[in-house]
Amino acid sequence: MFKKKGNDGNKSIENQPLKNNGTTITSDALKRHLANMDDAEFIERTTDKEQKIMFVYIRTLIDHERFNESIIQPLMHHSCDLIYECITTSKVSEINTMEEALSQLLQGSILINDPIRNQWWAVLLQNPLARGIETSETETILYGSKDSFSEVLEQNITMIRRRLPIAELKTEKFTVGSLSKSTVVLMYIDGLTNPEFIAIAREKIKQINYDMFLDSSQVATFMEEHHNSVFPQFQQTDRPDVCAYSLGLGKITILVGNTPFALNAPVTFFHLFQSPEDYINRWIVASFLRSLRYISFLLSLILIPMYVALTTHHYQMIPLQLLFVLLESRGKLPFTPFWESFLILGVMEIIKEASLRMPTKSSQTLGVIGGIVIGQAAVQAGFASQVLIVLMGISAIASFLVPNYLMTKANTLIQLMILILSSLLGIFGIVLGLIALLIHLNSLTSLKQPYLAPLTPFYWKDWMDLFIRGPLVNMKSRPEHLRPLKKWRYSQRR
């Protein structure tokens, strides 16, 4: 019944440049544009009313079952005058230019030619190729919602919309990437989010000029103001509840097609230490856990440098009993404290990276090998002291307490910088490194908003949800540093 025309007949025009701007759609023109595309199909079918209809589509992008059900079957036995009226799917649009035709085809539409009216229609029937909604692997929590974003943009928007079923939740669509044609969706709550953030984000997205975007972090790179910083200036998350909460505070959310990670901005250094579970736990417990994260972050930065500083420059700072333990442990080592720490830190990073890249079952074995065998063997072989192995273990575990994985990665580089300074200048070097870090953080911005807010700029009212997480009933207003248009979180102020 179907007559497959093929698409390899126009070899003479293969190398001609494609000019598709505003030209009229014809089947020949379409064939020219889709030359050498094996999955592009042109089929012609005759209806009961002896009417010849042409279908053009890309086989790998469309849903064949729905194509049969909602287009072929109704058209086969149609009694309607217009093709448009026969199609039983809602996403039908009229197309007039070749540019539109190609864009629709590549999105998974089927182009249908109405020969009577000489009109082309596009019916969107995308192949529903996607994984289901799964639990987040990067931000795991015990309590709270378990769903996470997938690669399907519409599905991701749905997950946020279900949490914020309000008409004020706006979505603006953009396309970025000359090759990837990635869809970027800017989400915000109208009348709540500061218009300045929306305008900046909109402008930055429009200015993006690059060929390919495979992940939202790449979009973030083009929107950042400080490219040479190790700190993320957008919060990358695959949790819809985090996005919904951020939107509710007055931030913007950016979703990118074909990636399960959304971007929230403006973000501050302190936001990266907040976990969705903070708002589920009792406030005292949540505050304790959050404080623990900050302390762990600091510990992971300075524990090893402190060991190097004390053993290299400031033996007099170590209490006598501890000094004996340290002397015994380091007595036969051939390396200086710096090289000892540097080597073990390097090995630790290799193990961490390898455990991430290997299959799950292998990574467990690797953990055992790395943690016990290498650790113990290094001590017995005389490469490292037992004290250092203990400190290294604490430091490595402490670094993982930060909920944001990008932050954990940044942590290693900062630790290395402080390690070098501590070997040169001891305690003074550590403080010097920390000051440099604070100065750097103080100068960073996210969507042109200070990164260290509400510490600096100083908004003391926002401290209720900074180092501690105050009781929700007392957190009556939205964070001042986000300058939301609606200050109060209650619909009626109590």
Add this chain to the structure above:
Amino acid sequence: MKTFPLFNKSSAFDGIYLVFMLSRLQMLYYMLIMPTILVDPYMIWVIILVGAVSQLILIMISKWFSSEFAAKGYLGFVELFGERTVRILAFLGLGLILLKLSVHLLGYVEIVHQFIFFSMKPSWLIFFVLLISCYIASKGVENTIRYSVIAFLCTIWMLFLFIPFYTPPIAFLHDLYPLIPTEWSGQSWRGLLLIMASFSGAEYVLFLSPWFKRDKKTVKYFSVANGITIFEYVFLFIASLLFYGANYLSKSSYPLVNMVRYLQSPLFERIDMIVIAMFLIHFSFAIGLLLLLLYGGVRIAGGNQNQPTRIGFAACAIVVFITMIIMNELLWKDHSRQTKLIDLQMWIGAATYLLVPVVLLAALKRKGRT
């Protein structure tokens, strides 16, 4: 060429930043040597008295802050004094800034050298302190002002370290007597001058008035900062008196630092090393701010109206570094010359703190009449 936004103004700061800035600018090197020079317990009243005088000066400065000339910055000064006079004053100011910078920088480096790194050459320490201060300054005035919050919060907690010195058996109440002076010596005058110079710092903040909101509450913020400083001076002085007693206090070169050495902790034996290193947070802030003022002053004195450049700022920092090295070798290492330099800065610090606001206020009045 990429711009170097050193003096950009994107938003006006609230008065709360004045509290943080002033409070830290008043807690520099002189605070650390204060007990050695004050010695007598009755100097507590002098601290409070000079604190009251400082409050009057701050009221004058707050009047400047609320004037329209303050918001105009350099142009405001030009309107008041004329361009030539402003350039001459800026040139004189360079020397004053350099002197203040040298005493505080070299003083801090000496403490680090004495208590943490005796084997390291002070020149290296000067280099590192200046390097981190330049890094702060290179981020611009706005970020430096914001950094004052960090400087304040990272160092204010150190006061708690001195609480144990108020509790027996270390503390003896009779160490606080006599509270009423029986004689007034030359050393007492020197102490008074030192306190006045220690309170100084706001006369440099007033040059940053364009970055602040014109707020009627400025005087309130200044008062809070001044109040915090008075409390800190008195608290630390009493702690040192209780620990050493007036007779022994003058024998210690850095009594407050030495007191921290006596504190015990299960993890560290020498807490003073951590405390001294932590002092770098607010010393670097103060030095960074002075570097910015110095570079601004150089540009005004040189009549440079163009955008600031990285090369210009770097050249300024290198000149400061070379000056500091020379001053350290020629003046600071020799004890008698060091004392003279400290005394000179005491006189100049006290004089500028008193005179700059008076002159500005007089100029404002004169301008108001004309």
